[in-house]
Amino acid sequence: DAGVIQSPRHEVTEMGQEVTLRCKPISGHNSLFWYRQTMMRGLELLIYFNNNVPIDDSGMPEDRFSAKMPNASFSTLKIQPSEPRDSAVYFCASKLGGWEETQYFGPGTRLLVL
């Protein structure tokens, strides 16, 4: 299995621009998570989906952030407009449903907003 795939791996953009991060979960996994990691705030859960449905988006920092999961094999996290404080590493993770507790993280997208 290829594991969780994220793209792009690195993104540099200017303040005000739209940023779209992409994630392909492991095939057969039905829970998907988006995280953000910074030195100041550590690792934070932004939103998670179960069977493609957003369950809890209370971690999404503000309306500039939105996430979608149109099907079981693809999810996006969009920031519009981006701000310098959004600079972070964004991880996507997936896991099987039921009693399985192991989350598998993708390699992350390193975002720098200038």
Added chain:
Amino acid sequence: GQNIDQPTEMTATEGAIVQINCTYQTSGFNGLFWYQQHAGEAPTFLSYNVLDGLEEKGRFSSFLSRSKGYSYLLLKELQMKDSASYLCAVRESVVGQNFVFGPGTRLSVLP
């Protein structure tokens, strides 16, 4: 409020045993997780405790005391490759998957 505490840094010697502590105060509890994260890489799952006691998995063990809001990760027979950050995380909700992560403990294993 939510609060998870871990030591910021620890140093140990190759072949030794190290214990990384985690204390938590969260609005709810439905499991405690430990992750390992090497510099510049993604976290990888190490262990999960939901009941009090010790869970052993090879060289790694994790302990939980819910009444004390306390967990530790025990690493035995330390190897150089164990140098990494170790993140403690609590799942707060019984029905959901909302996680709160601690700041992480950076472990350096010296020869």
